[in-house]
Amino acid sequence: MTAATISPKxxxxxxxxxxxxxxxxxxxxxxxxxxxxxxxxxxxxxxxxLLFFLPIGSFIGIPISGSLTSKYGSKRIVSIAxxxxxxxxxxxxxxxxxxxLAICLFLFGMAGNMFNVSVxxxxxxxxxxxxxxxxxxxHGFWSMAGFVGGLLGGFFVAQSISPLQQFSTVAIAGxxxxxxxxxxxxxxxxxxxxxxxxxxxxxxLMLQFGLVALSNMICEGMMFDWSGVYFQNVVKVxxxxxxxxxxxxxxxxxxxxxxxxQLINYWGARKQLILSGLIVTFGLIVAVAFPQIxxxxxxxxxxxxxxxSVIPTIYGTVGKTTEASKVSIALASxxxxxxxxxxxxxxxxxxxxxxxxxxxxxLTIASLGLLTSFxxxxxxxxx
Numbered sequence: 547m548t549a550a551t552i553s554p555k556x557x558x559x560x561x562x563x564x565x566x567x568x569x570x571x572x573x574x575x576x577x578x579x580x581x582x583x584x585x586x587x588x589x590x591x592x593x594x595x596l597l598f599f600l601p602i603g604s605f606i607g608i609p610i611s612g613s614l615t616s617k618y619g620s621k622r623i624v625s626i627a628x629x630x631x632x633x634x635x636x637x638x639x640x641x642x643x644x645x646x647l648a649i650c651l652f653l654f655g656m657a658g659n660m661f662n663v664s665v666x667x668x669x670x671x672x673x674x675x676x677x678x679x680x681x682x683x684x685h686g687f688w689s690m691a692g693f694v695g696g697l698l699g700g701f702f703v704a705q706s707i708s709p710l711q712q713f714s715t716v717a718i719a720g721x722x723x724x725x726x727x728x729x730x731x732x733x734x735x736x737x738x739x740x741x742x743x744x745x746x747x748x749x750x751l752m753l754q755f756g757l758v759a760l761s762n763m764i765c766e767g768m769m770f771d772w773s774g775v776y777f778q779n780v781v782k783v784x785x786x787x788x789x790x791x792x793x794x795x796x797x798x799x800x801x802x803x804x805x806x807x808q809l810i811n812y813w814g815a816r817k818q819l820i821l822s823g824l825i826v827t828f829g830l831i832v833a834v835a836f837p838q839i840x841x842x843x844x845x846x847x848x849x850x851x852x853x854x855s856v857i858p859t860i861y862g863t864v865g866k867t868t869e870a871s872k873v874s875i876a877l878a879s880x881x882x883x884x885x886x887x888x889x890x891x892x893x894x895x896x897x898x899x900x901x902x903x904x905x906x907x908x909l910t911i912a913s914l915g916l917l918t919s920f921x922x923x924x925x926x927x928x929x
Contacts, residue, residue, distance in 0.1 A: 552730055554675040560730035561668055562687040564624060567720045568661045569691030571635045573796065574716045575654065576692075576770045577699020577789055578639075578709040580778055586644060590775070590904065594896015597771055599648045601892070603655025604885045610656070611663040612878025619734035620667035627661035628724040632717030634658075639710030659885070663878050666861050670877070672732050673862065679807040681862035682855055686803030689854065692770075692796035700789045752876065755860050756883025758819065758921045761914040762856040763887030765826055768911055769795045769849060771892040772904070780837050780905050787839065794843040795850040802854025815859045819922030826852030826915030834909045852915060857884070 583593045615623045634654040641647040669684045695716075702712045773792040777783050783790065810818050829848025832841060864876050891911075898907035 554672065557672055557730055557732050558676075558680065560727045561665070561672060561732075562684055563723060563727060564628065564665050564668075564731075565684045565687040566691040567628060567723060568631065568658065568665060569688035570695050570716055571631050571661075571720065572658060572770070573692040573695025574699065574713055575635060575638055577696050577774070577792065578703075578712065579771060580774045580788060581703065581709055582638070582647070583775070586647070588644070589900070590779075590896050591900035592644075592896075594893045594899070596644060596648055596651070597892040597896065599651040600655040601767070601885060601890075603652035603657075604659040604662075605655075605882065607656035607659040608663070608878050608882045608885060611660040612875050612881075614660070615664045615667050615878075616875050620664045620671070621728075621731040621734045623660060623664035624668055624731060625724065625728045627657060627664055628720060628728075631657040631661050632713075632720045635713045636710070636717050639708065639713040659881070663881060666877055668732055668734065670861070670864070671734055679810050679862060682803045682806035682810065682858035685854075685858040685861075686800055686806070689796055689800035689803050693793060693800050696789050696793040696796050700786070700793070703789070704786050752864070752879050753883065754921060754925055755864060756880045758918055758925070759857060759860050759880055759884025760887045761823075761918045761921070762826075762853055763884045764891035764914055765830075765849065765887075765911060766853050766857075767887060767891035768895050768908070769846070769853075772895050772899075772908075773846065776833075776904055776908065777839070777842070781839055781842050783839055790839065790843055791833075791846045795846040798847040798850030799854045800850075802851045803858060806855035806858060810855065810859060815863065816922055816925065818855050819859060819925075820919045822852045822854070822856050823915040823917070823919030823922065824852075825849075826918065827912045828852075828915075830908055830912035830915070834905055834912070837905065856918060860884075 586593075588596065611623070631654075634650065634657045637650040638647065638654060641650045665684075669681055673680050698712065698716075702709075769792070773795060774788050777791040778785075778788045781791070806818065826849050829845045829850075829852055831845075832848065833845025836842065836845075860880065861877060864880055895904070895907050895911070898904075898910060
């Protein structure tokens with residue numbers, strides 16, 4: 547089968563699978579955080595500091611990922627990342643002390659960012675072959691993988707299966723998928739300029755997009771890294787129910803992203819972003835005000851709906867406003883600001899939890915939903 551004979555619809559299906567794979571790797575780690583924290587015997591503050599290494603790896607990897615994707619094309623880098631990312635996931639299950647886990651989290655963050663930039667560059671290129679928005683659907687498959695990863699994590703916990711065994715299973719499944727699907731990726735443009743000339747100071751517009759991404763990704767990072775701990779320590783559920791908050795969040799994040807393209811096409815990206823920020827704030831207030839398993843789960847569901855369309859909308863807009871050979875660099879610039887939320891969010895939650903309690907730490911982050919709405923209102927000329 548030649549590149550010319552592969553339909554855009556087929557490429558869209560295959561690319562959705564790659565989004566699913568990267569989401570499954572990350573959610574597999576997130577679903578076992580309480581086990582790894584407990585195994586190492588760390589306090590909230592100490593574990594929060596350790597979590598710094600994952601977003602630091604992501605942050606440092608941003609210019610590397612953007613440059614490699616721009617120079618060699620997203621198709622090649624997606625394939626390489628689909629090999630490396632599962633390897634780093636397995637390493638997290640092998641780590642036996644905090645030093646080893648810190649290094650593995652750093653590498654996991656770098657590999658994840660390579661996957662993120664390259665697969666979103668593929669999505670931006672492929673979306674130009676369709677008349678309507680399709681970006682949110684790709685991110686919906688990432689979120690669906692988060693939901694599946696949460697369910698798998700709960701199952702493996704209930705069966706007393708170790709994180710290493712779970713991570714190895716995910717890695718093998720990912721490599722099998724890569725073997726059969728890499729040829730269906732869209733051939734991508736490459737940038738022959740020297741790396742130094744590819745990069746320039748982000749425009750004011752990209753900085754504003756980055757600020758929206760920053761607010762949203764702090765909330766996402768908190769839910770990924772601390773939802774299980776919140777239900778364990780604040781809601782005080784039994785061990786077999788500690789992933790219920792994460793699952794509730796990811797289920798609604800997935801559902802929201804599956805329908806976000808239709809909503810964006812119907813009433814516009816700006817209104818969608820404003821509503822998203824308000825829903826995030828309300829959801830966190832509900833979860834904090836009533837720390838009971840059902841009500842807190844509903845609050846986490848609202849947060850999932852709220853954050854669902856923010857990053858896809860921002861990335862899609864970047865793809866539409868940037869020429870093809872520079873999309874990866876533009877995405878990396880916006881990601882460098884947004885991923886700073888992953889850099890500071892989870893550790894700040896750990897430090898706040900140590901100082902004022904995890905419940906009040908969650909309430910503090912609720913204000914970022916309002917910041918997302920405010921920034922979206924300011925971008926009314928571009929959204």
